Amino acid sequence: MTVAHRVTGRPGAPAVVLSNSLGSTWEMWDANLAELEQHFRVIRFDTRGHGRSPVPPGPYTIDDLTDDVVELLDTLELERAHFVGLSLGGMTGLRLAAREAGRVDRLVVLCTGARLDPRSAWSERAALVRSEGTPAVAEAVVRRWYTADWLAEHPRTRKESEEMVASTPPDGYAACCEVIATMDLLADLPSITAPTLAIAGADDPATPPWQLERIADEVADGKLLVVPDAAHLANAERPAVVTPAVVAHLLEDGS
Numbered sequence: 001m002t003v004a005h006r007v008t009g010r011p012g013a014p015a016v017v018l019s020n021s022l023g024s025t026w027e028m029w030d031a032n033l034a035e036l037e038q039h040f041r042v043i044r045f046d047t048r049g050h051g052r053s054p055v056p057p058g059p060y061t062i063d064d065l066t067d068d069v070v071e072l073l074d075t076l077e078l079e080r081a082h083f084v085g086l087s088l089g090g091m092t093g094l095r096l097a098a099r100e101a102g103r104v105d106r107l108v109v110l111c112t113g114a115r116l117d118p119r120s121a122w123s124e125r126a127a128l129v130r131s132e133g134t135p136a137v138a139e140a141v142v143r144r145w146y147t148a149d150w151l152a153e154h155p156r157t158r159k160e161s162e163e164m165v166a167s168t169p170p171d172g173y174a175a176c177c178e179v180i181a182t183m184d185l186l187a188d189l190p191s192i193t194a195p196t197l198a199i200a201g202a203d204d205p206a207t208p209p210w211q212l213e214r215i216a217d218e219v220a221d222g223k224l225l226v227v228p229d230a231a232h233l234a235n236a237e238r239p240a241v242v243t244p245a246v247v248a249h250l251l252e253d254g255s
């Protein structure tokens with residue numbers, strides 16, 4: 001299945017794939033895009049069940065999301081790429097780097113976890129969205145995406161973010177909640193050899209810093225960055241801290 005994607009940035013430069021969080025679209029990278037495009041060929045895509053991508057019937061697994069990325073790389077005739085994923089996108093990145101080590105150059109995972117407990121919470125959210133739709137969870141989700149102070153200062157982003165969640169197809173959103181409910185990547189971490197930067201929002205209630213610290217500690221070559229005054233979408237709330245850190249990590253091999 002080919003996911004919806006857009007390729008921008010420097011033609012011929014090293015490629016970086018950006019993978020979105022649950023309930024978002026590739027627009028979640030808007031605040032980071034211009035700086036990334038100066039250095040890389042940037043490939044944004046919408047995870048299956050989200051945005052412009054197909055919504056195949058569930059259930060989905062983390063390996064299905066990983067297969068979608070492999071197919072995207074094949075479609076674009078890319079043997080290898082850097083991978084940057086946030087939350088659900090970060091889980092996809094961890095699985096890809098463990099299962100398809102030859103396809104990932106350097107990895108950045110933001111605001112994510114190798115396993116998110118209690119798993120029952122994700123099955124319950126899937127059931128809620130199937131019965132009441134994505135608008136039922138939009139406000140609460142966006143309250144986890146940004147700190148309260150930032151939301152108070154950015155009412156337009158708050159509204160647009162709630163609309164982004166509310167317009168996610170309920171079947172796709174629910175099937176991706178079930179990916180999280182069934183996913184356990186703890187055993188994968190030691191086999192990840194791609195140099196990995198794990199970025200946490202210091203005030204992220206969804207995937208707190210200890211989750212990213214565990215990833216940085218357990219992969220073969222990991223580093224941790226904790227971003228102050230940031231919640232779950234740390235890339236969007238603090239782009240001036242996050243984007244240069246991502247660029248520096250991806251350029252570290254001299255590309």
Ligand SMILES: O=C(O)CC1=CCC(=O)O1
Binds near residue numbers: 020089206
């Ligand atoms: O929606 C949330 O509560 C936060 C989240 C967990 C996985 C993801 O992609 O977003």
